[in-house]
Amino acid sequence: MVRRQSRVAWRAVWGVCVGLLGGPAAAQLPEVEGRWSPPLSWPLSAQHVHLLPDGQVMFFGDLAGSGQAPYVWDPSADTFTALPLPPFNVFGAGHSYLPDGRLLLTGGHAEPRVGENRAVLFNPSTGSWEPAPEMNDKRRYPTNTTLPNGDVLVLSGETVGSGGTNALPQRWVNDTQSWWNLSTAERKLPHSPRMFLAPNGKLFFAGAWRSNLWLDPEGTGTWFGATRSLFGGRAYGGAVYLDGKVLLVGGGDPPTDTVELIDLNQPSPTWTSQSPLSVARRHHNTTLLPDGSVLVTGGTRAGGFDDRQGAVLHAELWNPETHTWHSLASGSVYRGYHSTAVLLPDGRVLSAGGSESSAELFEPPYLFQGPRPTLQEAPDQLLPGTAFPVRTPEAAQIKKVTLLALGSSTHAFDQNQRFLTLPHSVTGDGLLVSAPESNVVAPPGPYLLFLVNEAGVPSVAKRVQIGKVASRFSSVIAFSDVWKYDDGNVDRGTAWLASDYDDSAWKSGPGQFGYGDGDEATVLTASTPTQPTVYFRKKITLDKPVLAARLEALFDDGLQVWVNGVPVYSKNVGHGLDFGKYASGSTSNEYRRESLSLNDVPLNVPFVVGENIVTALVKQVGPRSADLSFALGLQVQFENFQEEHQRAISFGESWEYDDSGLDPGPSWMAPTFDSASWKVGVGQFGYGDGDEATVLASTRPARPSTYFRKKIHLSGPVTSASLELLFEDGVAVFVNGTQVFTRNVGRMAHTKYATGSLENARETVELVLEPNPFVQGENTLAVVVKQVGATSPDLSFDLALDVGVQVRAP
Known part of the structure; x- marks a missing residue:
């Protein structure tokens, strides 16, 4: 079914007097305060809103799947298209985009205060709902967070009744279209937790609680402590991610006007207070704009759950350069609980939902600051770590190139939006722009690409696809992996570091380890007085040489780590292996990430192909220390090789040779043999046929054996080899x-003749390299040619060698 509605043309100058505490007294010029459209009648209250990859908007309300169809709105034609009913009521679902542009919806509304355990995929290209496997339990108001490889982590969600929360995180494994439980990361979280993929690859829980947390999504998952926000709790507050920073805006009950910012690019990030809003708000929407500013719309300033008597109608804009707020024009409809807002590709913002079956369009002030820049052409797909051209006639006037993930909004939070600034330079016909450096910065999926000029005016966006690029590093140990450990308060000396140490009597369990913090997967023994040292061992198998490595550690209070007996990391362990000594300093669940040098002295990490042993000891700071923590992650970059075919020896090359007829001894073929007295010549060698380049001595009787040696240098390990022989x-x-x-x-004896006769034979043979006799670097080839008997009238020899050499791929 298609429903079409006409719209009243916008007036050239349109304003509304708001007379609202904290808001502007009257509408001013749109270039100062922006401009709202009149309310637009919609088929239903848009309580979930999603910008689709083609620029249209899909939305649904609280009866989606229960007889009320979702709709797609076309902003350019101002038309509505009813969609098929989803297989269940997706109201209250979490949602985020997958790499292929489909929308993953998790959970929903089975009945009041009861969630759904089902999930479904919406395919924008077909307008259809596609089945997905059921989740582990019900979820109502969960949060979806896209991971660097395109998987999605789903957290929280109401199960049944007040206080019933799904504490078990699940990972949507996109390659297999299946679920993976993070069984060591169970934790009850608030509805719609504010989760963000951070620059370190972890997930950052920013609220609505005051206490923040990190979640390592690898393996079976590990939570660990972060910092605390400055305000005491921001229920129904705003939270957005821009260039590795998280901005928290308002929220709480009674609502607050406070705002704070944390920079997750820093090794130990903390919150900093920002200029406050003009008025306290909750149930508002916080929308990222193309220039990096943050728009706040709607909400209530009153306490209680959703008091429309405290309606806030004017918008506000946060400037990322000055960190200040500017009050903007007012809309005419209260947008409170279950209101929504998304950025459109033309730079306008759609505001909808709440308890109203209507929508409004807001034009920010930047749309009245002069002509737009023109984005003429850009690639459809961007690969992280590359540069790409953008054609624009206004290249010299472009101040910013920005990338925004498509909006997917509900419940005062957009789980998908993400803002990135891309470095750029001016070229002859436009710009050369650097794509995000990795999928950690920009997970794969659909985005909007904007150009912003010096006046702050954005272009109309181009939809681009961020592709998936495999990480250079592979995880070989995750925080949640199982280790052998000894918390028996016994001095193990140094023997426990060895690979062949018998740890069969040690306990085992998954990380993180510790006691006293409540986030442990394996609780260790807490002795009195506190034991100074706890030991850990883990074996890993590597099937390729390692080029580089990164170590991540979570610990409290001191830590030392070895790889194959070589120390690679130490913090607050001044006395090394001295069991009875406590840590030299105190930490509190410190998280550290270090890159390990594999070549520099003294840190020469001896990873080997095959089995490796990683050992660690954790030290407490003193006999009354109340807690202990340990988890370790290890990522390695394997040497990436390809086979390069090389001609190592050609016919006609120079060889050392011995045609004296004397026995050179049993070691004549060894690389260390001294052949300085041998003659030198070029192939082909021989006598009696007239085609020789080097004529050898002819004896009567014919000598049984003639010897040749040649040294060659190979640039890498040999993976294949073939000989071509003339003899x-x-x-x-x-x-x-x-x-x-x-x-x-x-028999190889010097005096023995050949066992058969061949006349100038040419033979090509593939060598079996088991075991492989070739080495990287200098190699010695040695050849003995035998005559068939004492009266043999001629002799011939030449040799060519082709090898496949393993070289590092570019």
Whole structure:
């Protein structure tokens, strides 16, 4: 069904007197305060709103799936298209975009205060609902957070009745379209927790509680402590992510006007107070704009749940450069509980929902600051870590290039929006722009690309797709992995560091380990007085050489780590392996991330292909220390090789040779053999045929054996090799003293002749490299050519060698 509604044309100058405490007394010029449209009649209250990749808007209300169809609104044509009913009531679902542009909806509304355990995918290209496997339990008001590889982590959600919360996080594994439980990360969280993927790859829980947390989503999941916000709790407050920073705006009961900012790019981030709003708010929407400013719309300044008597109608704008707020024009409809707002590709903001079946469009002041820049052309897909061209005739006037994830708003929170500033430079026909450096910065999926000029005016956005690029680092140990541990308060000396140490009597469990904080997956023994040292061991198998490594550690109070017996990290452990000594300093669940050098002295980390042992000890700061923590993550960058085919030896090259007829001894083929007295010549070698480049001595009787040696340098490990030989009558070839080929050679004795006759034979053979006789660097090839008998009239020899060498891929 298609429903079309006409709109009244906008007036050239339109304003509303608001007379609202904390708001402007009267509407002013739109270039100062922006401009609201009159209320637009909509088919239902848009309590969930999603900007689709094609620029249209999908929305639904509290009866979605219960006889009330969701709709798609086309902003350009101002038309509504009814969608098929979803398979269940998706009101109250969490939602976020997958890499392919489909929308994942998790949970919903089964009945009042009862969530749904189902999930569903909305496909914008077909307008259809696609099935997804059920979740582990019911969820109503969960939060979806997209991860760097395109998976989605789902947290919280009401199950049944007041206080019934789904505490078990689940990871939507996008490659297999299945769920993975984070079984070591169970934790009750508020409805719609404010979660953000941070620059360190962890998830940051910013509220609505005052206490913040980190969540490592790898393995079976690990929570650990972060900081505390400055305000005591921000229920139904705003939270947005821009360039690695999180801004919290208002919220609470009674609502607050306070605002605070945290920079997650810092190693130990803390909140800083910002200029306050003009009026306290809750149930408002906080929307990121193309220039990096933050728009706040709607909400109530009154206490209690959703008091429309305290309606706040004027908008406010936060300036990211001055960190100050500016009051804007007022709308005419109260947008409180279950109101929504999303940025449109043309820079306007759609405000809808609450208890009203209407919407309003807000034009921010930047749309009245002069002509827009023109984004003529840009790639459809952007790959992290690359640069891409953008065609624009106003290149010299562009101040910012920005990227915003598509909005997906409900419950005073947009779980999908994300703002990034992209570095750029001016070129001959436009701009050269740097894509986000990794998928940690920009998870794969659909985004809006904007150009913003020096006047702050944005272009109309181009929809682009951030592609998925495999991380250079692979996780080989996650915080939640199982370790062997010894908390028995016994001095183990140094033997426990060895790979072959017998730890069969040690306990085992998943991280994190500790006691006293309430976030432990494995609770350790707390002795009195506190034991100074606890030991940990873990074996890992690596199937490739390691190029680089990163260590992440969570600990309290001191930590030292070894890899294969070599110390690689130490903090607050002044006395090393001295069991009885306490830590030299105190930490509180400190999180540290270090890059390990594999080449520099003294830190020469001896990772090996095969089994490796990682060992750690954790020290308490003193005999009355009340808590202990340990978890460790290890990511490695494997050497990425490709096979490069090289001709290591060609026919006609120079060889050392011995045609004296004397026995050179048993070690003539060894790399260390002294061949300084041998002659030197070029192939082909021989006599009797007239085609020789180097004529060898001809003896009567014919000597049984003639010897050749040649050294070559190989730039990497050899993965394949083939020989091409010219010889008569018998031949044996050695590489670094190992025989790799023989023909018509019975016994290797100097005086023995060939066992058969071949006349100028040419033979090509693939060598079997098990074991592999070649080494990276210098190699010695040694060849003995045998005559068939004492009366043999001629001899021939030349050799070519082709190898496949493992070289590091660019």
